Amino acid sequence: MSDLPSTLDFISHRLSTLLSSLSPSSVIHTLLLLVVVPVLVMIGNFLIPKDHVCSRTAEYAQPNSKLWNAIVEFGAYPRWRSNITRVETNPPGHIPPDGFEWFREFSPRGDMNMKFRVIERLEGKLLKREIVREGGVHFSGSWTIELESTGENSTRVTITEKARVHKALYKVMGLIIGYNKIIDLFLMDLGAKFDQQVIITDSMKVQASGEKIREKSGKSSNKMVLEE
Ligand SMILES: *[C@@H]1O[C@H](CO)[C@@H](O)[C@H](O)[C@H]1NC(C)=O
Numbered sequence: 001m002s003d004l005p006s007t008l009d010f011i012s013h014r015l016s017t018l019l020s021s022l023s024p025s026s027v028i029h030t031l032l033l034l035v036v037v038p039v040l041v042m043i044g045n046f047l048i049p050k051d052h053v054c055s056r057t058a059e060y061a062q063p064n065s066k067l068w069n070a071i072v073e074f075g076a077y078p079r080w081r082s083n084i085t086r087v088e089t090n091p092p093g094h095i096p097p098d099g100f101e102w103f104r105e106f107s108p109r110g111d112m113n114m115k116f117r118v119i120e121r122l123e124g125k126l127l128k129r130e131i132v133r134e135g136g137v138h139f140s141g142s143w144t145i146e147l148e149s150t151g152e153n154s155t156r157v158t159i160t161e162k163a164r165v166h167k168a169l170y171k172v173m174g175l176i177i178g179y180n181k182i183i184d185l186f187l188m189d190l191g192a193k194f195d196q197q198v199i200i201t202d203s204m205k206v207q208a209s210g211e212k213i214r215e216k217s218g219k220s221s222n223k224m225v226l227e228e
């Protein structure tokens with residue numbers, strides 16, 4: 001909650017800048033916005049949980065080793081990932097003080113970068129990278145990237161994001177934009193690297209519908225008929 005006032009400040013500032021450049025009739029609209037938007041953000045702050053889990057999956061017509069190598073070669077990310085212009089990695093052979101290998105991703109607007117550390121690594125199976133929270137980073141959390149061979153030349157890749165958003169405005173934005181967007185872009189880019197279009201599905205839905213069925217089967221059969 002402590003970050004709410006600064007969010008409201010930010011919005012009011014933006015809106016008052018707008019206000020000065022508008023005609024009288026739009027001033028009324030803007031004033032309405034001045035009230036409505038902060039109220040929405042406030043409601044959003046109460047309703048949207050801080051933490052979220054999002055899991056997406058896609059299958060590739062590639063052997064496990066090829067995908068694994070692409071995923072762990074952080075320095076080569078700019079060659080195939082959208083909106084990653086540069087990646088810094090810890091110098092080879094140099095073990096960081098905390099013992100975790102790290103890399104830093106830079107986005108096109110030079111000022112934006114985020115540092116990650118690899119907290120779990122099982123060759124050909126699992127890579128878990130965690131956000132290193134530095135100044136100006138309003139998220140914390142991790143991606144667990146899991147690989148599962150479904151054939152000699154086919155592999156399923158699942159990315160599960162467990163994250164916490166520390167600023168109210170980002171929570172609202174996250175909900176509007178969709179937490180899956182960045183994961184889906186990664187999975188799509190990975191396909192494009194191998195000249196392949198992939199179908200991305202939500203691996204949470206599979207679990208969720210399984211739960212629903214179990215829930216349903218616990219109810220009386222009459223109710224089930226009514227529901228259908
Ligand atoms: C890359 O970033 C820009 C600006 O942040 C955004 O408009 C664009 O949609 C992004 N591209 C992709 C493929 O997400």
Ligand SMILES: *[C@@H]1O[C@H](CO)[C@@H](O)[C@H](O)[C@H]1NC(C)=O
Pocket residue numbers: 151152153
């Ligand atoms: C997998 O790919 C290799 C190399 O292209 C090929 O020789 C092999 O027959 C493929 N295996 C299957 C099961 O398709």
